Amino acid sequence: MGWLFMSRYAMGGHETPKAYLDAQFTYERDLPEGGTSGLRILDSAIVGLTTYYAAAQVTRDGVGHEVFAIVCLVRWNARSKDGEHFGYKDMEESMGPCEDDCPERILRLLTSSDNESALQWRRRCLVNLRLRARKLTEGMRIRLAVPLHFTNGHEGTDFTVVKHRRGIAFRPVDGFGLYHIRGVRTLAWEVLPRTRVHKTLFA
Structure with a gap:
């Protein structure tokens, strides 16, 4: 999916990109054969003001099942003169996003996966978390x-x-x-x- 841009006044009353995206990825729909399916966001974060990460749980008939990661590139300029205050490009972990700064608390919510692209993405995120945990002290x-x-x-x-x-x-x-x-x-x-x-x- 490509980029979607909008005015801040088209964000349904949501004041921040995080609030808007949380709402966008939380839904429940009726199925033709009966019952419902949907998503709920368990936790999310925007890192570096440029990337949204979320743990999304699949629901069936209101019951939670597997949890996967959603990643969105984010552009936010509340002072944009052309009216395109907010833009995002969404993907999920099986697409192997280049962005790999997902917070640990969100990774911990994900359920097991057999998708190799998703697993590689999770491994890259964990490596980055270990690297960022290294201390840099004066005189080192x-x-x-x-x-x-x-x-x-x-x-x-x-x-x-x-x-x-x-x-x-x-x-x-x-x-x-x-x-x-x-x-x-x-x-x-x-x-x-x-x-x-x-x-x-x-x-």
């Missing part, structure tokens, strides 16, 4: 698996973590200046051991 030295190239011409792999304003920055181990590394928690890096010099004690 890290070595990136791949050298980074910066706009001022610097290229390097080894950096020291430095507190900077309300966040962190990186200073080259053998150089000067501070650099910001976008998405550093998802990059491949290792912690460099720090050499400690102990005082010599004489009897």
Whole structure:
């Protein structure tokens, strides 16, 4: 499915993209042969202001069954001058979305699946969660698996973590200046051991 854009005034009274999408994916329909089928959103989140993740449970005759993940790309601009304040593109996990920052609490709600694309997507999300759980503390030295190239011409792999304003920055181990590394928690890096010099004690 492609992108669908709309004015904020066409969102059915919902104030946020999350509220609108929760409502869109929650429904119950009568079946021609009798009974009902539908979906209910158990939990959802918008990550990075660009991606909606939800655990959606299939219902039959009002009873909950399997739970799968819905992923939506989101665009939100409340000040849009052309009236296209909100847009989204929806997919579900069996389509193998590129976006793989689903919160752990939502992954835990999903039931088992035998769809390989869905399973690969879940594994990618879990890997990213483990990477993001790594701590970066002031004074830590890290070595990136791949050298980074910066706009001022610097290229390097080894950096020291430095507190900077309300966040962190990186200073080259053998150089000067501070650099910001976008998405550093998802990059491949290792912690460099720090050499400690102990005082010599004489009897």
